Structure formats: structure tokens, C-alpha cells
Amino acid sequence: MNKTKTLVVGGGFGGIKVALELANSEHFDVTLLSDQPNFHYFPTLYHTATGGRQAESSIPLTSLFEGKKIKLVNGRVENIDRHKHRVTTTDGKHYDYDNVVLSLGSVPNYFGIKGIEEFAYAIGTPEKAKQFKNHLHEQLVSQHAPDLNYVIVGGGPTGIELSGSLTGYLKEIMEAHGIKHRAVHVDLIEAAPKLLPRMPKAMSRAVTRRLRRLGVKIYLGKVVQGETADTLMVDGNPIQSHTVVWTAGTTNNPFFKNNGFALNERGKVKVDDYMQAEPDIFVIGDNADTKFSGMAQTALYDGDFIAENLKRNAEGKLMRRYEPKEPIYVIPAGPHWAAVLWGKTQIYGLPGWALRTLADLKGFSDYQPWWKAGAQWMTGFEGEEECPECAKHGLSNIQI
Ligand SMILES: Cc1cc2nc3c(=O)[nH]c(=O)nc-3n(C[C@H](O)[C@H](O)[C@H](O)COP(=O)(O)OP(=O)(O)OC[C@H]3O[C@@H](n4cnc5c(N)ncnc54)[C@H](O)[C@@H]3O)c2cc1C
Numbered sequence: 001m002n003k004t005k006t007l008v009v010g011g012g013f014g015g016i017k018v019a020l021e022l023a024n025s026e027h028f029d030v031t032l033l034s035d036q037p038n039f040h041y042f043p044t045l046y047h048t049a050t051g052g053r054q055a056e057s058s059i060p061l062t063s064l065f066e067g068k069k070i071k072l073v074n075g076r077v078e079n080i081d082r083h084k085h086r087v088t089t090t091d092g093k094h095y096d097y098d099n100v101v102l103s104l105g106s107v108p109n110y111f112g113i114k115g116i117e118e119f120a121y122a123i124g125t126p127e128k129a130k131q132f133k134n135h136l137h138e139q140l141v142s143q144h145a146p147d148l149n150y151v152i153v154g155g156g157p158t159g160i161e162l163s164g165s166l167t168g169y170l171k172e173i174m175e176a177h178g179i180k181h182r183a184v185h186v187d188l189i190e191a192a193p194k195l196l197p198r199m200p201k202a203m204s205r206a207v208t209r210r211l212r213r214l215g216v217k218i219y220l221g222k223v224v225q226g227e228t229a230d231t232l233m234v235d236g237n238p239i240q241s242h243t244v245v246w247t248a249g250t251t252n253n254p255f256f257k258n259n260g261f262a263l264n265e266r267g268k269v270k271v272d273d274y275m276q277a278e279p280d281i282f283v284i285g286d287n288a289d290t291k292f293s294g295m296a297q298t299a300l301y302d303g304d305f306i307a308e309n310l311k312r313n314a315e316g317k318l319m320r321r322y323e324p325k326e327p328i329y330v331i332p333a334g335p336h337w338a339a340v341l342w343g344k345t346q347i348y349g350l351p352g353w354a355l356r357t358l359a360d361l362k363g364f365s366d367y368q369p370w371w372k373a374g375a376q377w378m379t380g381f382e383g384e385e386e387c388p389e390c391a392k393h394g395l396s397n398i399q400i
Contacts (some may be wrong), residue, residue, distance in 0.1 A: 001026065001027070002229065003026075003027060003028055003029040004027055004028050004029065004095065004098045004099065004314060005029050005031075005097050005098040005099075005309075006028045006029065006030050006031070006097065006099055006100070006101065007033060007087065007095055007096075007097035007099075007100045007101070008022075008024055008029050008030065008031070008032045008033070008100075008101045008103070009032075009033050009034070009077050009087065009100065009101070009102050009103065010033075010034055010102065010104045010105060010285075011032060011034030011036055011038075011039055011061050011103060012034075012040065012103060012104075012105050012285065012299065013103075013285060013296045013299035013300050013303070014101075014103030014135050014284040014285030014286075014299035014300065014302050014303040015032060015034065015101065015103035015285075015303070015306070016032070016039055016061070016064060016099050016303070016367055017299070017300050017302075017303025017304055017366070017367070018103070018284070018306050018307050019032045019065070019070050020064070020065075020068065020070070020367065021066075021303065021307030021308070021311075022310065022311070023065075023068045023069045023303060023309050023343065025071045025311050025314070026312035027311065027315075028314070029071075029312070030069065030070045030071065030258055031070070031071040031072075031073060031089070031095065032065070032071070032072050032073070033073045033074075033075055033089070033095060034060070034061065034072075034073075034074065034075075034078060035074070035075065035076040035077075035350040036061075036074075037060060037061060037062075037074060037392050038058045038060050038061060038096045038126075039058070039059045039061055039064060039362040039367070040057060040125055040126060041056070041057045041058070041059065041363065041364070042057070042059060042089070042124075042296060042297065043296060043359075043360065043363065044056045044057045044334075044360065044380060045057050045123045045124070045125075045126065045129050045158075046123060046129075046158065046161035046162045046165055047165065047380065048126055048129045048130070048133075048134065049123045049129035049130075049132050049133055050080070050162070050165040050166055050168075050169035050377075051133070051163065051165075051169050051172070051384070051385065051390075052380065052384065053087040053379045053380075053382055053383070054123070054126050054129075054130065054384065055376070055379045056128065056244055056376070056379040056380050057126045059367075059368075059376065060127040060296075061200070062230040063358060063368075063372070064098045064367055064368060067169065067395055072097070073093075075089035075090070075091060075092045076089055076091075077089055077090075077094055077104075078255070078258075078365035079259060080137075080259050080281070082278060082279075082281070084328075085100075085280065087099050088098065096282070097284065098179060098280065099281070099310070100281055100282070100297065101282045101283075101284060101306055102254040102255075102277075102281065102282065102283045102284070103283075103284045103285040103286075103287065103299065103302075103303070104255055104256075104286075104287055105253060105285065105287070106250035106251060106252060106253065106286045106287075106294070106373055107250065107251060107252075107253055107254065108122060108124060108246065108249070108250055108251075109248075109249035109250055110249075110282060111248075111249065112119075113225065113226060113227070114225075114226040114227070115226050115227035116224070116226075116227050116244075116246055117226055118227075119227045119228065119229055119244065120153070120227060120244045120245060120246035121135065121243065121244065121245045121246070122245065122246055122247070123162060123245065123247070129197055132245065134386075135137065135243065136169070136170070136173060136243070137173065137386075137387055137390070138176060138180060139174065139242065139243070140170070140173050140177070140189050141177050141179075141387065141389075144181075144263045145178070145317075145375055146170075146174075146182065146184050147240075147241050147243045148183070148184065148185065148240060148241070149184075149185050149187050149188075149239050149240060149241040149243075150166060150170065150184060150185065150186045150187070150243045150245075151187045151232055151241045151243065151245070152186065152187070152188050152189070152240065152244075152245045152247060153167070153189045153232075153242045153244060153245065153246050153247065153248045153279035154189075154190065154222050154246065154248030154289050155188055155190030155192065155194075155195035155196065155197070155218070155220070156196065156197075156248075156341035157196070157329070158198070158247040159188055159190070159245075159248070160188070160195060160211065160267060160331055160333050161249040161331065161332050161333065162209055162245060162247060162297075163186050163188045163214075163216045163333075163336070164210070164211060164216070164333035164334035164337075165332075165334060166186050167186045167214045167215045167216060167334070167350060168214070168334065168335060170184055170186070172390075172393065173390060175393065176387075176389050176390045176392070176393035177389055177390075183310060185215075185217055186215065186216045186217070187216070187217045187219060187239065188216050188217070188218050189219045189222050189224060189234060190218070190219070190220050190221075190222070191221065191222065191223050191224075191248070192220070192241065193209050193220050194220060195207050195218065195220070196331070196372065199306075199341060200341065200346070201328065202346060203339055203341055203346055206339055206346075206348050207299070207331065207333055207339050209352065210333045210334065210337060210339075211333055211334075212347075214333070214334045218233065219234070222234050222235050222266035224236055224293060229242070230242055232244050238261075243322075250286075250294075251267055252266070252268055252269070252286070252287060253286075253287060256283075256287060258268050261277055261278075261283075261294070262277070263289075263317065264289040266289075267287060268286075268287065268288060268289035268293060269283040269287050269288055270289050271288050271289060271290070271322075273321040273322055274309060274319055274321065274322065274365045275288060275290075275302060275305065275306055275309075275322055279325070282306050284299065284303060284305075284306055285298065285299030285302055285303070286299060286385040288302065290302070290322070290324055291324035292324050292325065292326060292327055294306065295327045296363070297325075297327035297328070298324075298325070298327055300366055301325050305320070305322060308320070326343065328340065328341070328342045328359070329341040329342075330352065330355060330356045332352075332353060332356050336349075336353045337350065337352065337353055338352035338355065339352055340352040340355050340356070357377075357380070360377060361373065361377045361379060362373070364376045364377050
């Protein structure tokens with residue numbers, strides 16, 4: 001049988017799902033091309049950054065594809081030649097396709113603010129999360145020079161998750177090393193008048209109360225203007241800090257602009273009812289201009305949708321039209337507490353946290369057999385510290 005040569009670009013939530021689903025079908029010859037050897041499970045990165053394990057947020061693609069008929073290739077795609085049905089990577093290699101699915105994810109957006117890219121920390125990958133964690137230890141333990149202000153910019157889900165667990169983590173490091181509790185502050189800065197600007201008011205209020213109870217200072221309606229090695233300028237006022245974490249925005253992967261795709265006003269790729277951007281080119285997940293783009297659940301849903309449609313097409317059946325599916329929003333804020341928005345229902349506190357831990361188990365098992373997913377999930381209840389004192393203290397086993 002003549003198999004359809006399907007190239008999936010991007011080893012993240014959307015790309016992996018398409019590849020796994022198509023690998024079950026005899027109609028496809030599947031290649032997954034990604035610039036990373038690992039799948040980054042973003043929802044737990046805040047925990048990895050504050051004492052959790054690297055393994056919780058990073059799974060080797062080879063493990064996910066073990067025993068599957070998927071050719072895995074490492075490379076960074078730079079160009080697409082529509083005419084030749086071919087993509088080219090930065091190292092000059094070519095990959096031909098009959099159809100291609102692009103799921104390249106987002107990149108950080110610094111809005112051109114001076115100094116942020118150079119000086120601010122980020123937690124957008126497990127490596128960056130580790131860098132941030134190492135910085136905290138270096139400052140507190142090696143240099144004995146805690147910052148007076150630990151500043152997180154961005155009052156969206158990532159900023160909330162991180163500030164909620166950072167207060168506790170800083171205290172734990174100090175306790176483990178017998179450092180007297182200094183008056184360290186975790187500041188959360190948001191340009192909009194409320195946290196979670198796109199969520200219902202009641203949810204913003206509940207999260208704000210919760211973070212304040214954990215000791216986070218919240219600054220609303222404040223705009224960051226620039227950063228140097230030791231100062232963040234906010235609305236004309238300097239905040240002294242060597243620890244600023246930028247969580248305030250993402251934008252579409254520049255590949256699409258560079259390759260002349262039709263984009264909406266937010267830079268996302270316009271797709272038709274079948275998630276096709278151009279003939280034989282499908283664009284999904286964060287990259288696509290769909291109603292709930294920007295969420296892992298959406299990317300996973302898109303991956304399933306594309307795989308099913310490609311299979312239907314191969315079997316001579318009519319393809320389905322894309323119907324956006326509203327995700328469930330689950331935002332942890334400190335130990336054993338999360339805010340959940342599920343349709344019109346809002347849930348807070350311990351039940352929200354329980355839902356969140358179950359959501360992660362479900363998230364892991366969307367890509368792995370139950371026994372691997374279970375083992376991965378258990379890593380969320382463990383800490384990981386290079387520093388022997390902190391390891392002995394059993395840091396962060398309870399933070400998720
Ligand atoms: C810190 C953080 C926390 C988050 N928490 C949540 C959450 O709790 N719940 C939720 O629903 N969503 C969450 N999200 C959003 C979610 O992670 C994204 O919506 C999701 O990852 C999108 O999936 P994707 O397949 O479009 O892209 P990704 O999962 O980002 O995958 C893109 C892949 O493509 C690769 N790639 C990029 N460019 C190239 C190239 N040129 N060539 C080859 N490969 C390339 C990347 O390395 C990556 O492997 C979070 C995001 C962040 C940053």
C-alpha cells in the first residue's frame with residue numbers, strides 16, 4: 001500500500017498526540033521532527049522551579065515513542081517550500097512530506113522592554129526552571145545575600161502558580177540552612193487592574209486573597225518599563241532586585257511570519273474548518289487561530305482532531321469540521337490549593353487541588369501507558385535538591 005508521508009513538526013502537546021494517533025494506522029508513514037529531545041510538560045514547571053523534580057516536567061521523546069512506528073528526528077525547521085512539499089532545518093537538511101502538521105508552540109514576548117530578556121529569569125523550559133532554582137540557592141546559601149524583593153511579572157496562571165509556591169520554597173531553603181528568616185518579599189506585578197485578567201472577577205478575587213494570605217504582595221495596574229542587573233523600573237519607581245521572573249506574555253513562533261503564512265491580529269495562523277492553513281499544511285495548538293488556542297488541553301484536542309480527520313480522509317470518509325472545546329482552567333496557588341473554572345462552575349481550595357493532581361495524571365496518561373504515566377505522576381510528590389542540606393530537609397515534597 002502507498003502510505004501517506006506525514007511529517008509532524010514540534011514535539012509538544014499537539015505534535016506528539018498527532019504522531020501517536022497516526023502511528024496506529026497502516027495508512028501513514030509518520031516522522032516527528034523536533035528541536036528538543038524531550039517533551040516539556042509545562043503545567044508542572046512552576047513546581048520544578050521551586051523544589052520539584054526535573055523528571056516531572058520533562059519526558060524523553062524516545063520513551064513516549066517506544067515501540068511505535070514513528071521516525072523521530074532532531075532538527076529546527078526554518079523554511080517550508082510549498083511547491084516541493086519540503087521543509088528545511090537550520091542545519092540544511094530537507095524533509096519531504098505529502099502532508100505536514102505544524103505544532104511549534106509559542107515563544108516568550110518581552111514587548112521590547114529594555115533589559116528583560118537579558119536580566120529576567122523565566123520558567124518556560126525545565127532548563128530555565130533549574131537555572132532559576134540554582135540562582136535562589138546561590139543567593140541564599142552561597143552568597144548569604146537574599147534579595148529583599150523577589151519579583152514575578154505577570155498575573156496570569158504561570159505568575160500565580162510560581163508566586164504561590166515561591167513564598168514557601170524560600171522559607172524552606174532558609175530553614176534547611178538555619179538562615180534567620182529575613183524579611184523577603186515575593187511581589188507579583190500585573191499591568192491589568194486584576195489578576196487573571198481574562199477570567200471571571202470572582203476567580204481573580206479568590207486568587208488574590210489566597211496569594212495575599214501566603215504573603216505575596218500584589219501590584220495591579222503597574223507597568224514594567226525596564227530592567228538592569230539589580231533594578232526593575234515599574235511605573236517610574238525602581239524596585240531593587242536581582243531576581244525578576246518574567247511570565248507576562250507569549251507570542252506565536254516566528255517561523256510563521258518568516259514563511260509568509262496568513263496571520264490574525266495576534267500573530268496566530270489563520271486556518272480553515274479543517275485546521276488547514278494551506279493545501280496539505282495543517283497548523284494546530286498554540287500556533288492556530290482558534291478560540292481556545294494557548295492551552296495544552298487545546299493542543300491535545302487539536303492533535304486528536306487532525307489525526308482522526310487524516311485517517312477519515314485516508315479511508316475515503318468525509319472529514320469532520322473543527323468545533324472548539326472549552327478547556328477546564330485549573331490554577332494552583334500554594335500548597336494544597338487551586339482555583340478551577342469548569343464551564344460556569346468555580347471550585348476553590350483543597351477540592352481544586354485534588355482536581356489539579358488528577359488532571360496531571362490524566363495529562364501524563366494522554367501520552368503514555370498507565371504504568372509510565374503513574375510513575376511520572378508520582379514524581380510530583382517528590383523533591384529534588386542538589387544541595388545535601390536541602391535534600392536532608394526533604395524540601396518541597398508537599399508543594400504541588
Ligand atoms: C510555564 C507554562 C505553564 C503552562 N501551564 C499550562 C496549564 O497548566 N494548562 C494548560 O492547558 N496549558 C498550560 N500552558 C500552555 C501549554 O503548555 C501550551 O498551550 C501547549 O504547550 C501548546 O502545545 P503545542 O503543541 O502548540 O506547543 P508546545 O507544547 O510548546 O510544543 C512545541 C514543540 O515544537 C518545538 N519547536 C519549536 N520550534 C521548532 C522548530 N522551528 N523546529 C522544530 N521544532 C520546534 C518545541 O521545542 C516544542 O517541542 C503553560 C505554558 C507555560 C509556558
